[in-house]
Amino acid sequence: MNKRQPNALQKMGLNSPAALALHLPVRYEDETQLWTISDALKQGRFQTVQTQGLVIRSQIAFRPKRQLIVTIEDDGAQLQMRWLHFYPSQQKQMAVGAHLRVRGDIRDGYAGPEMVHPNVRALEPNAPLPKSLTPVYAASVGVSQTVIRKAVSLALQDSSMKTWLAEILPRQLIQTALPEMEVMSLHDAVMYLHHPPANANTQQLLERTHAAWRRVQFEELLAQQISLKRAHSVRRGRRAPPFKKKKTASQTKPLSEKLLDSLPFELTGAQKRVWQEIDVDMNHSHPMNRLLQGDVGSGKTVIAALAAAKVIDGGFQVAIMAPTEILAEQHYLKLREWFEPLGVKMAWIAGSLKAKDKKMAQEQIESGAARLIIGTHAIIQEAVRFSGLGLAVIDEQHRFGVRQRLEIQQRVGSETFYCHQLMMTATPIPRTLSMTYYADLDSSVIDELPPGRKPIQTKIVKDARRAEIIAGLRDWLNQGQQAYWVCPLIEESEALQLQTAVDSHAELSEILTEFKVGLIHGRLKSEEKTQLMTDFKGGHIHLLVATTVIEVGVDVANASLMVIEHAERFGYAQIHQLRGRVGRGSADSVCILLYSEPLSLAAKERLQTLREVSDGFVIAERDLALRGPGELLGAKQSGDTMLRFVDLQRDAWLIEAAQTVSEQLLAEYPDLVQAHLARWIGSRTEFLKA
Ligand code: ADP
Ligand code: MG
Numbered sequence: 001m002n003k004r005q006p007n008a009l010q011k012m013g014l015n016s017p018a019a020l021a022l023h024l025p026v027r028y029e030d031e032t033q034l035w036t037i038s039d040a041l042k043q044g045r046f047q048t049v050q051t052q053g054l055v056i057r058s059q060i061a062f063r064p065k066r067q068l069i070v071t072i073e074d075d076g077a078q079l080q081m082r083w084l085h086f087y088p089s090q091q092k093q094m095a096v097g098a099h100l101r102v103r104g105d106i107r108d109g110y111a112g113p114e115m116v117h118p119n120v121r122a123l124e125p126n127a128p129l130p131k132s133l134t135p136v137y138a139a140s141v142g143v144s145q146t147v148i149r150k151a152v153s154l155a156l157q158d159s160s161m162k163t164w165l166a167e168i169l170p171r172q173l174i175q176t177a178l179p180e181m182e183v184m185s186l187h188d189a190v191m192y193l194h195h196p197p198a199n200a201n202t203q204q205l206l207e208r209t210h211a212a213w214r215r216v217q218f219e220e221l222l223a224q225q226i227s228l229k230r231a232h233s234v235r236r237g238r239r240a241p242p243f244k245k246k247k248t249a250s251q252t253k254p255l256s257e258k259l260l261d262s263l264p265f266e267l268t269g270a271q272k273r274v275w276q277e278i279d280v281d282m283n284h285s286h287p288m289n290r291l292l293q294g295d296v297g298s299g300k301t302v303i304a305a306l307a308a309a310k311v312i313d314g315g316f317q318v319a320i321m322a323p324t325e326i327l328a329e330q331h332y333l334k335l336r337e338w339f340e341p342l343g344v345k346m347a348w349i350a351g352s353l354k355a356k357d358k359k360m361a362q363e364q365i366e367s368g369a370a371r372l373i374i375g376t377h378a379i380i381q382e383a384v385r386f387s388g389l390g391l392a393v394i395d396e397q398h399r400f401g402v403r404q405r406l407e408i409q410q411r412v413g414s415e416t417f418y419c420h421q422l423m424m425t426a427t428p429i430p431r432t433l434s435m436t437y438y439a440d441l442d443s444s445v446i447d448e449l450p451p452g453r454k455p456i457q458t459k460i461v462k463d464a465r466r467a468e469i470i471a472g473l474r475d476w477l478n479q480g481q482q483a484y485w486v487c488p489l490i491e492e493s494e495a496l497q498l499q500t501a502v503d504s505h506a507e508l509s510e511i512l513t514e515f516k517v518g519l520i521h522g523r524l525k526s527e528e529k530t531q532l533m534t535d536f537k538g539g540h541i542h543l544l545v546a547t548t549v550i551e552v553g554v555d556v557a558n559a560s561l562m563v564i565e566h567a568e569r570f571g572y573a574q575i576h577q578l579r580g581r582v583g584r585g586s587a588d589s590v591c592i593l594l595y596s597e598p599l600s601l602a603a604k605e606r607l608q609t610l611r612e613v614s615d616g617f618v619i620a621e622r623d624l625a626l627r628g629p630g631e632l633l634g635a636k637q638s639g640d641t642m643l644r645f646v647d648l649q650r651d652a653w654l655i656e657a658a659q660t661v662s663e664q665l666l667a668e669y670p671d672l673v674q675a676h677l678a679r680w681i682g683s684r685t686e687f688l689k690a
Pocket of ligand 1: 265266268271294295298299450451
């Protein structure tokens with residue numbers, strides 16, 4: 001082994017026998033069978049075959065590229081093999097007279113049937129065949145299968161392994177969860193997965209539905225369920241400021257009621273219900289940890305404002321954090337409209353703030369002069385210290401990581417108190433996710449849009465009909481409505497050949513001369529962005545050409561048409577969020593998805609689904625099936641997903657079983673729980689503290 005390899009394995013996180021044992025194969029190669037060369041020539045067209053023979057020719061040819069051609073012979077039959085890339089060492093290994101065992105597929109080459117780049121080993125003709133399938137492991141670049149296989153094999157033989165894989169869980173508990181199959185012991189399951197016998201059911205192994213996989217998956221799920229439940233009870237044991245109404249206090253109305261009175265609208269039934277849930281939660285002296293889900297436009301902001309009012313009334317500060325400066329600023333402007341008349345002092349914190357202003361804001365926050373603090377993640381990045389933070393609201397929470405939620409707890413300004421947390425998302429959490437990664441959060445759902453909203457009509461249009469669309473856009477603007485034109489990229493990118501926002505802006509300004517066309521994108525200074533949004537909101541800009549900076553939260557009621565260029569390049573959730581920017585007023589709203597040919601089958605299906613489905617939950621399910629949970633969990637979190645072997649779609653039933661068994665285990669076998677967690681979660685527990 002050369003010196004670099006142990007390092008490479010460690011970089012992959014394979015730094016202990018335990019980690020290696022759980023580095024389970026992604027697939028297998030069948031080296032347990034040997035074909036004669038003449039059989040291999042026939043069978044090798046349908047499947048990968050292994051055969052062997054003596055090298056009778058080995059030459060470098062130029063046809064026209066330099067290549068190595070080696071022929072082996074056995075029993076009168078010959079097999080030609082070809083390498084377009086090879087090392088001198090390979091050439092040496094395959095010199096005339098060597099005996100080779102080779103594995104590959106047969107295809108028709110320049111001079112008849114051949115194998116291109118087969119796997120080759122120099123082995124004696126009677127060298128024994130392996131009795132088990134050969135594992136293929138996930139590996140990073142530069143780490144060979146040979147190295148990983150050797151390391152895993154050594155780990156499995158390590159003296160610690162018997163103990164490490166010893167049974168912890170009572171068998172009958174697992175049997176309840178997996179009633180259909182014979183339960184394997186964990187040790188047997190792991191051994192089996194690394195080296196399945198030649199006759200193993202390879203389809204079940206590949207699909208990860210084999211009893212051995214089930215055992216490992218169940219262990220993993222159980223650990224996750226248990227740790228979520230424990231995190232939940234740990235949180236229950238913490239203290240947070242309770243905000244019960246004090247009956248004896250002055251006769252003045254609570255701030256939240258004053259706010260409600262000042263609003264130009266009534267809460268919807270769904271809003272009333274979730275506000276009630278949150279209201280009650282914050283009466284408790286343990287921290288609220290609640291996820292507020294509601295489709296785009298369902299009115300989450302006002303709920304956050306009501307929660308803020310309650311906490312401010314109770315003498316504590318509130319921080320509202322949004323993932324982009326545009327969104328944070330919209331919140332700031334809206335909440336200032338609501339809170340300033342009520343005499344609540346606010347502060348604004350964002351990365352772009354001038355040093356002097358930032359310092360001033362920080363001082364106001366630290367002294368407690370500022371009661372409601374709004375901003376981006378700069379709130380936790382900058383040296384912000386609260387005098388007493390009672391509530392943190394995190395909008396579009398999946399854009400933040402768990403670490404950032406931990407961060408905010410450290411700035412609360414009290415050693416003894418935790419703050420309440422309200423997380424908001426317009427991306428609904430599919431059931432399987434809410435049963436796993438989100439299981440320790442309480443959940444509130446706004447499942448009703450404010451009255452008067454009309455459904456957004458979504459149309460799919462080929463880019464070739466662009467001129468027609470622009471003509472329609474002109475009619476639209478002529479009726480006094482406003483519109484968005486969304487483009488995926490801002491600068492020329494030859495590779496993608498996307499039409500740019502800059503180009504589209506130029507084109508649209510030239511055609512729609514009678515209208516004011518604005519351009520907003522991520523590279524603009526934040527004052528420029530603010531100015532643009534203010535102008536658009538005020539109706540001074542009629543058409544806003546934008547990149548996805550407007551993806552979340554932007555709220556301009558008079559904008560009722562959206563054209564999305566190259567819609568085929570966007571994902572489900574992105575388009576759903578984007579089109580939620582229209583349909584906020586009472587006018588009929590339309591979203592036009594422009595696409596360019598050729599359209600992949602997946603993109604076509606996606607666009608059609610988006611046209612037909614407006615329910616965010618359905619879209620989120622499709623998204624999850626397509627992209628896995630990483631995206632929904634947030635970029636920062638996905639690298640740390642605790643479920644390595646479980647597929648949330650495929651194994652949904654197993655999640656339910658694990659949920660039940662975890663409760664039983666916690667109630668009846670508390671000491672086993674500890675051992676089980678140590679094995680499966682180890683050092684990753686900090687992510688559960690958020
Ligand atoms: P989101 O849930 O996407 O964050 P917002 O909070 O931005 O939605 O609300 C969208 C728009 O609907 C805002 O203009 C808001 O003032 C308005 N709104 C919220 N609740 C109601 C309601 N009950 N009746 C009428 N309009 C409402
Ligand atoms: Mg919002």
